[in-house]
Amino acid sequence: MSLIKPLTLGNRTFPVNIIQGPLAGVSCAPFRALTWRYSKPAFSCTEMISCKTLIHQSEYSQQRFIAKDPDEGPVCFQLSGNHPVELAEATKIVTDHGADLIDLNCGCPVKKIRSRGAGSSLLSDATLLYKMICAMKASTHLPVSVKIRVQGGSDEKFNSDIAAAVQDAGADFLVVHGRHWTEHYETPCRYDEIRFFVENLQVPVIGNGDIACMTSLGKMFATGCAGVMIGRAGVGQPWLIGKLIAEMNGEPFNLPLHQEQGALFLEHVMNLARLLGSEKFAILQARKFAKYYARGLASRLEFASRVNVCETLDELQSITGFYFGQEQAA
Numbered sequence: 001m002s003l004i005k006p007l008t009l010g011n012r013t014f015p016v017n018i019i020q021g022p023l024a025g026v027s028c029a030p031f032r033a034l035t036w037r038y039s040k041p042a043f044s045c046t047e048m049i050s051c052k053t054l055i056h057q058s059e060y061s062q063q064r065f066i067a068k069d070p071d072e073g074p075v076c077f078q079l080s081g082n083h084p085v086e087l088a089e090a091t092k093i094v095t096d097h098g099a100d101l102i103d104l105n106c107g108c109p110v111k112k113i114r115s116r117g118a119g120s121s122l123l124s125d126a127t128l129l130y131k132m133i134c135a136m137k138a139s140t141h142l143p144v145s146v147k148i149r150v151q152g153g154s155d156e157k158f159n160s161d162i163a164a165a166v167q168d169a170g171a172d173f174l175v176v177h178g179r180h181w182t183e184h185y186e187t188p189c190r191y192d193e194i195r196f197f198v199e200n201l202q203v204p205v206i207g208n209g210d211i212a213c214m215t216s217l218g219k220m221f222a223t224g225c226a227g228v229m230i231g232r233a234g235v236g237q238p239w240l241i242g243k244l245i246a247e248m249n250g251e252p253f254n255l256p257l258h259q260e261q262g263a264l265f266l267e268h269v270m271n272l273a274r275l276l277g278s279e280k281f282a283i284l285q286a287r288k289f290a291k292y293y294a295r296g297l298a299s300r301l302e303f304a305s306r307v308n309v310c311e312t313l314d315e316l317q318s319i320t321g322f323y324f325g326q327e328q329a330a
Ligand SMILES: Cc1cc2nc3c(=O)[nH]c(=O)nc-3n(C[C@H](O)[C@H](O)[C@H](O)COP(=O)(O)O)c2cc1C
Pocket: 021, 022, 023, 024, 025, 046, 047, 048, 078, 105, 106, 107, 108, 147, 177, 208, 209, 210, 211, 229, 230, 231, 232, 233
């Protein structure tokens, strides 16, 4: 029986229970629009947006974070902060801006974010976390969630405190990345701790960590989670979620041909250039994404190193045409 099911989160029901998660430096509108076109996840997420940025900066300077594509599906806006009053204000701003759901980042391990008392450092203070969630709930009619990391191998004991804060404050659902904030991606995902939240919360739990194929998807669903979130594996393969949904449902799925994959890479980069008004920035992004879009190319490394020294969009277009067209014909 397929594990793909409708997913009810607060007052919204989505047709499927797979989500494209937040990735800083990646999850802006051009990326999400392609994911939506090929995959139709329950929803996609913005990268984390600082409450202070939302409150104090001009809408123009926030474009990269808050712009939505007219053709994309539901979007969860993820907020980062450590002050309930600011969080309430930011929650109202993104509600008015057209968010479909709102999430609080409680997982970011980056020093700069933790030193401001935000991201994963919020997990060390369940009382503050409770107040933060209450502030969000009081400021929006949209479903509200929290995305956390787990206690893992640490000495801290926060899983049960966090479960209580999330439940008591009335969050509509919880996203759990199965690693401690000090753990890198080489540490295997801690499915048992995700299961702890599934068993101890009445609201839905979304499992996150290392999902890239049917096997890893099955392992995550085995925790009993109501839905799953995909992070890194969605980069450069906007069709991944659509493919997993089709495979789960026993339906055929036509993988885009190489030439089309190359065209998607270019579309992503061109739309970034348009969104940010900067060819230079788009080229830097292209260098970052090239190896992901070229996963299926035998000449993946050669392609990535050519993109790495490419300076203009015209040049990028001809390099991409050469590599993706060449292997298609072969
Ligand atoms: C480059 C990068 C940026 C990330 N940015 C965010 C972010 O802005 N907000 C967040 O909650 N998690 C962020 N994450 C964590 C992912 O959303 C996800 O929890 C993690 O990568 C585990 O899922 P995966 O194994 O499917 O990638 C980021 C991860 C990476 C690799």
